[in-house]
Amino acid sequence: MSQPAEVARLILPTWAGEFDLRVFQGASGEVYLLFAYGEIGDGQDLLVRLHSACLTGDAFGSLRCDCGPQLRQAMRRIVAEGRGVLLYAAGHEGRGVGLVSKLKAYMLQDEGHDTVDANRRLGLPVDSRDYREAVQVLQAAGVRSSRLLTNNPAKASALDRDGVLVESLVSLPTSPHLRNRGYVQTKAQRLGHRSPGGEPLTGDGFPNGDGEALDATVLLGEVGPRAGRPYVVLKYAQTLDGRIATSAGDSKWISGTQERRVSHALRAACDAVMVGAGTVLADDPLLTVRMLPGASPIRVVVDSTLRVPADAQVFGPDAVTIVLTSERSDPGRRAALRQRGVKVEVVREAADGIDLADGLARLLSLGVRCALIEGGSRIITSALRERLADRLVVAVAPLLLGKGTDAVGDLGASAVRDGLRLRNQTVHQLGPDLVVAGDLDWSRG
Numbered sequence: 330m331s332q333p334a335e336v337a338r339l340i341l342p343t344w345a346g347e348f349d350l351r352v353f354q355g356a357s358g359e360v361y362l363l364f365a366y367g368e369i370g371d372g373q374d375l376l377v378r379l380h381s382a383c384l385t386g387d388a389f390g391s392l393r394c395d396c397g398p399q400l401r402q403a404m405r406r407i408v409a410e411g412r413g414v415l416l417y418a419a420g421h422e423g424r425g426v427g428l429v430s431k432l433k434a435y436m437l438q439d440e441g442h443d444t445v446d447a448n449r450r451l452g453l454p455v456d457s458r459d460y461r462e463a464v465q466v467l468q469a470a471g472v473r474s475s476r477l478l479t480n481n482p483a484k485a486s487a488l489d490r491d492g493v494l495v496e497s498l499v500s501l502p503t504s505p506h507l508r509n510r511g512y513v514q515t516k517a518q519r520l521g522h523r524s525p526g527g528e529p530l531t532g533d534g535f536p537n538g539d540g541e542a543l544d545a546t547v548l549l550g551e552v553g554p555r556a557g558r559p560y561v562v563l564k565y566a567q568t569l570d571g572r573i574a575t576s577a578g579d580s581k582w583i584s585g586t587q588e589r590r591v592s593h594a595l596r597a598a599c600d601a602v603m604v605g606a607g608t609v610l611a612d613d614p615l616l617t618v619r620m621l622p623g624a625s626p627i628r629v630v631v632d633s634t635l636r637v638p639a640d641a642q643v644f645g646p647d648a649v650t651i652v653l654t655s656e657r658s659d660p661g662r663r664a665a666l667r668q669r670g671v672k673v674e675v676v677r678e679a680a681d682g683i684d685l686a687d688g689l690a691r692l693l694s695l696g697v698r699c700a701l702i703e704g705g706s707r708i709i710t711s712a713l714r715e716r717l718a719d720r721l722v723v724a725v726a727p728l729l730l731g732k733g734t735d736a737v738g739d740l741g742a743s744a745v746r747d748g749l750r751l752r753n754q755t756v757h758q759l760g761p762d763l764v765v766a767g768d769l770d771w772s773r774g
């Protein structure tokens with residue numbers, strides 16, 4: 330087998346830092362981008378990522394796979410280590426079947442077939458990647474032994490067999506999104522990948538320790554389509570005496586770090602995270618996923634008069650933001666927000682602000698299928714009063730605040746039996762906090 334030829338070499342500045350990029354072309358015609366960071370030196374014990382190209386995941390942030398977060402995590406790890414190699418195999422798209430076949434397989438997955446069966450139905454191999462040229466490129470760059478950044482033991486065996494010693498596997502789990510959870514599970518169950526979705530939440534929290542990525546999707550329940558709106562989950566953290574903030578509006582932090590990481594895992598699992606204008610004014614939150622690897626959701630702010638200042642962090646460039654507002658808001662302010670790349674949607678008004686049903690219908694029409702409402706009190710109360718939520722996830726911290734902001738306002742219950750109950754509830758211990766999750770039971774009253 331003839332050696333891949335080096336066809337270009339340059340310094341490539343990236344979001345993660347400057348890499349020495351060497352471009353190789355194999356006898357097969359396939360192109361390999363070798364990103365070296367720091368000194369390769371004797372080539373021993375290098376942190377190595379062999380990344381199969383995934384145009385949809387790597388470049389467009391597709392939520393059907395975990396490729397984009399894996400690529401970015403690998404680059405971060407290599408930079409943090411100060412020495413390592415990312416080999417990007419441009420011809421390995423779709424586990425080697427190519428872009429068009431991968432997209433056709435996605436169409437079959439939409440009909441209910443998993444990633445393995447979809448390929449088979451198209452008469453394609455489940456995995457047709459040949460790692461021999463990639464190994465030749467690694468060897469040409471002086472890589473002798475590696476700590477391989479992968480969840481895929483088969484990739485490690487192939488590298489080992491073809492000549493780059495794999496000393497150990499360093500896993501790259503990503504907190505799953507509802508849209509890639511099935512794919513990630515298939516990779517674990519049918520392709521032998523090691524916990525690609527991170528550590529799953531149990532009643533005891535995360536018994537194997539605080540993994541880098543967490544799978545908290547169990548808290549979301551049976552997510553499915555709803556008539557005219559997304560599936561809606563209400564989530565907040567309260568004290569033992571039912572407060573989500575002090576009377577001065579301070580809520581940082583009611584729950585502990587473990588619980589807040591779970592909140593980020595929930596954001597990473599949903600299409601959108603939504604808050605009212607009051608929360609933005611009080612907390613100036615970013616509403617992104619920062620405490621673990623995972624995709625940030627679309628951020629939604631309900632603000633009927635656009636009173637949230639234009640420099641609020643939620644309008645920053647880290648993720649997409651939609652503002653649901655009413656006809657009462659100033660058209661000039663709407664235009665200024667749009668100018669900043671914020672999507673502004675004018676929906677109907679109601680007594681509490683915007684008409685939440687109309688706002689949620691608008692989100693569904695924009696492709697939001699699961700929305701996580703993270704407070705505050707008014708928006709939570711509106712969603713409950715109008716029966717526009719399916720699931721409740723409440724963290725209860727061992728803390729008393731006395732007077733403060735109630736988690737939930739008046740729901741019109743004069744007798745205990747009128748109260749709203751949860752079904753299918755589960756309880757999870759997260760450090761000092763308890764998390765209770767369940768389906769809202771609208772069957773009575």
Ligand SMILES: NC(=O)c1ccc[n+]([C@@H]2O[C@H](COP(=O)([O-])OP(=O)(O)OC[C@H]3O[C@@H](n4cnc5c(N)ncnc54)[C@H](OP(=O)(O)O)[C@@H]3O)[C@@H](O)[C@H]2O)c1
Pocket residue numbers: 564565566567572573574575577578579580583604605606607608609611612631632633634636679681682683684685703704705706707708709711734
């Ligand atoms: N512990 C937690 O988990 C947690 C989470 C979030 C917030 N918080 C705390 O909660 C406090 C804020 O509570 P909040 O009740 O003021 O905030 P909020 O529910 O986030 O915002 C309420 C505002 O949203 C706007 N809105 C638009 N349409 C609405 C509708 N249909 N229903 C309800 N509101 C609508 C209204 O303002 P306009 O009329 O101007 O549109 C309303 O005043 C802060 O202290 C924050 O720190 C705690």
